[in-house]
Amino acid sequence: MSTGTQLLVGMADIKVAKGPATFTCLGLGSCIGLVAFDEQADVWGMVHIMLPEAFKDKPVDKVGKFANTGIPAMIAEMEKLGANPSRMVMALAGGAQVFKFGSAASSRLDVGARNAEATLEILRGMRAKISAQDTGGSSGRTMIVKSDTGVVTVRTVHGGETELCCLRRGRRSVAA
Amino acid sequence: MSHTVTIEQIVSKTSDLPTIPAAALKVMRETQSSSASAASVARIIVTDQALSARVLRLANSAFYGLSRKISDLPEAVVVLGMKSVKNLALVAGTYPWMKRPLTGYCLGPEEMWRHAFGCAAAAQIVARMSRKCSEDLVFTAGLLHDIGKVALSVWLENKMGAILLYAGREEISFDEAERRVLGYDHCQVGFHLATSWNLPEEICSACLYHHTPAQAAEHQSVVDCVHVGDYICSAMGFGLGGDGMLYPFDEGSLTRLGLRPEQIDAITDEFVEKFEEYEALFLEIAA
Numbered sequence A: 001m002s003t004g005t006q007l008l009v010g011m012a013d014i015k016v017a018k019g020p021a022t023f024t025c026l027g028l029g030s031c032i033g034l035v036a037f038d039e040q041a042d043v044w045g046m047v048h049i050m051l052p053e054a055f056k057d058k059p060v061d062k063v064g065k066f067a068n069t070g071i072p073a074m075i076a077e078m079e080k081l082g083a084n085p086s087r088m089v090m091a092l093a094g095g096a097q098v099f100k101f102g103s104a105a106s107s108r109l110d111v112g113a114r115n116a117e118a119t120l121e122i123l124r125g126m127r128a129k130i131s132a133q134d135t136g137g138s139s140g141r142t143m144i145v146k147s148d149t150g151v152v153t154v155r156t157v158h159g160g161e162t163e164l165c166c167l168r169r170g171r172r173s174v175a176a
Numbered sequence B: 001m002s003h004t005v006t007i008e009q010i011v012s013k014t015s016d017l018p019t020i021p022a023a024a025l026k027v028m029r030e031t032q033s034s035s036a037s038a039a040s041v042a043r044i045i046v047t048d049q050a051l052s053a054r055v056l057r058l059a060n061s062a063f064y065g066l067s068r069k070i071s072d073l074p075e076a077v078v079v080l081g082m083k084s085v086k087n088l089a090l091v092a093g094t095y096p097w098m099k100r101p102l103t104g105y106c107l108g109p110e111e112m113w114r115h116a117f118g119c120a121a122a123a124q125i126v127a128r129m130s131r132k133c134s135e136d137l138v139f140t141a142g143l144l145h146d147i148g149k150v151a152l153s154v155w156l157e158n159k160m161g162a163i164l165l166y167a168g169r170e171e172i173s174f175d176e177a178e179r180r181v182l183g184y185d186h187c188q189v190g191f192h193l194a195t196s197w198n199l200p201e202e203i204c205s206a207c208l209y210h211h212t213p214a215q216a217a218e219h220q221s222v223v224d225c226v227h228v229g230d231y232i233c234s235a236m237g238f239g240l241g242g243d244g245m246l247y248p249f250d251e252g253s254l255t256r257l258g259l260r261p262e263q264i265d266a267i268t269d270e271f272v273e274k275f276e277e278y279e280a281l282f283l284e285i286a287a
């Protein structure tokens, strides 16, 4: 059963909520779905990141599109609802390599790996607590977060639905 | 394994075959010809009532932002440009069957459509950056590159699940699995379809070689654009069904187009920027 607001986190979207909500990040290929939760404030946030870094010579049309602009923007939105970054726990999924590359291919081509790397680097820089991650591989993923239970689920075509983690208390989170 | 259904059988079972309306095909051919004019294109459109209405709706849509109302078809063609008219005709003509779920490929409703339209939009951006071929032709080739999947799905729905499992177990690309199990792949089926519709050679080539662009002897630039567009829209999660993965990416496509791997992010950025608006516009008119 789903409870509360249904939030579809589309390409480059940032969605935040206080109280009951279900977040869905549909069809993550090389993109990253990142969810953050401050249990004390009961505030959730999710961002659908598409590229590692904003371009220096081009204005940013949607902050959620890039890891380096999307993550701070999501956290700022959550702070407006009373969240505190130091209490946040996070989980991420996505960053798949959807095509195969030859051994001599440029690593620039693998958008998925670079997205995951950029996201983790930013989170490490903030000393964020990462509860779980499911990145890489070659499968497209759908990420679903239910705020009432705190359970983060990842669905793939072949693997079906599996629980990635639970961001509510009682589960230990590991520092990044 | 035995090849129970041949490509010829698939393509000849015309009753269930996806088709493109005659008027859309005629518009496409006309716009390719050197003698095409707004008037000659309008004369074709007028034979198809639904298409006429769509062309007028698009010309009068907020997207083109004209203050006066356009009620004359040739004028609408002038406003939109022949290329947009052609794209609209093709999108409207393919949307009804492309939007259907392709269960065999684990694609839900609209997913094949989003993959096709996404590839068309991304490939068009690649063509613009490379300046190696007609953006417009590339759009069409991108839209139709996976039509073989639609045809295969219609007849081999029950078999597709097994092919998918086989590909996963053997860790081979899906087109390889198609060839091993059926004796042919969706590229060859698409090529047969495109040829039977008398589509321009560039589009037939894109259907056949979009996963193996190095093998394309002719019209390689168009094939290369579609190959890169296919990767970008797949990376952004468009139409990643059971087979979305494991296709080899040929970096040679970028090199041949005069593009560098570093430009992948910029192409992707522009794709994400344009896609939603573009899709909404076409869908509103085509649906």
Ligand SMILES: [Fe+2]
Pocket: B145, B146, B186, B210, B211
């Ligand atoms: Fe394909």
Ligand SMILES: [Fe+2]
Pocket: B115, B119, B145, B146, B230
């Ligand atoms: Fe494709």
